[in-house]
Amino acid sequence: MSNTLLLAVDVSKDDGMVIAVVGASEHVLKNEIVRRASWVKHFRKIPSTEKRAYMRRFPTRFFKIYRYLSIVRVFNDVERATLFINSLSPGLLIVDDKIFDKINYKNKIYENAPKPRYLEILCLLADNVANYFRIAMKKSLRKYLEELRKFEK
Numbered sequence: 001m002s003n004t005l006l007l008a009v010d011v012s013k014d015d016g017m018v019i020a021v022v023g024a025s026e027h028v029l030k031n032e033i034v035r036r037a038s039w040v041k042h043f044r045k046i047p048s049t050e051k052r053a054y055m056r057r058f059p060t061r062f063f064k065i066y067r068y069l070s071i072v073r074v075f076n077d078v079e080r081a082t083l084f085i086n087s088l089s090p091g092l093l094i095v096d097d098k099i100f101d102k103i104n105y106k107n108k109i110y111e112n113a114p115k116p117r118y119l120e121i122l123c124l125l126a127d128n129v130a131n132y133f134r135i136a137m138k139k140s141l142r143k144y145l146e147e148l149r150k151f152e153k
Contacts, residue, residue, distance in 0.1 A: 003025045003026070003027060004025065004026045004090075004091030004092070005023055005024075005025055005026075005070060005071075005088060005089075005090040005091055006023060006024060006025070006026055006029060006090060006091060006092050006094070006119065006122060007021055007022070007023040007071065007085060007088065007090040007092070007093050007094070007122075008021075008022050008023070008093075008094045008111070008119075008122040008123045008125065008126035009021050009081065009085070009093065009094065009095045009096055009099070009103065009126060010022075010096045010111070010123065010126035010127045010129070010130040011096045011098050011099050011130060012043075012127075012130035012131045012133070012134040013098075013134070014134050014138060015137075015138065016076060016134075016137055017076060017077070018074060018075075018076065018130050018131075018133045018134045018137060019074065019075040019076070019077075019078065019081045019099070019130065020072075020073070020074055020126045020127075020129035020130035020133065021071060021072075021073045021074075021075070021081060021084065021085065021126065022069060022071060022072055022122060022125045022126040022129055023069065023070050023071035023072075023088070023090060023122075024068060024069050024070050024071075024122065025070060026091070026118075028068050028070075029068075029118045029119075029121070029122060030118045032065075032068045033065055033068050033069070033118070033121060033122075033125075034117065034118050034121055036064060036065045036068070037065050037121050037124075037125065039061050040061075040121060040124040040125055040128060041054070041124065041128075042124055042127055043127055043128060043131040055131070055132060055135060058128060058132055059132075059147075059150075062125075062128070062129075062151075065125075066153075069125075069153070070153075071088070071153065072129065072151050072152055072153050073152055073153075074129065074130075074133050074148060074151070074152065078099055078102045078103065081103070082102075082103050082104060082105070085103065085105060086104075086105060090107075091107065092107055092108075092109065092119075093105045093107060093108040093109070094108070094109055094110075094111055094113075094115070094119060094122065094123055095108050095109070095110065095111060096111050096126075097110050097111055097112055111123050129151070132147070133147065133148070133151075
């Protein structure tokens, strides 16, 4: 089994930009997270009538798999995210198409590239974290900072 660190990077933009970096080792992703994250959906594909309820339940669901993740970080600019990513030297980096060219890393693929289900789930988790924090930031800076302290590792 490989202990290779895999990272997914997703960006969510509204008034500001939120970049989520979520990572796990390959064997944990394949054996633990895939089984426990069947609930995760792409935020854009959730019907608008269900988005509020989905995001309200997100922290509870997310923290059930939190211990299996190696990295959960949120950034507001690409440069800081890139520095952080390069300091980790992941085996594979999956990057949101909107910022793919802005992140300089040797072993990266587009988020929309075909990939196995376990990598798809990692991307969906990054997408959900980015959207969760974009919404929190929109509500209030205090809420955003409170949630950041709970989520980041």
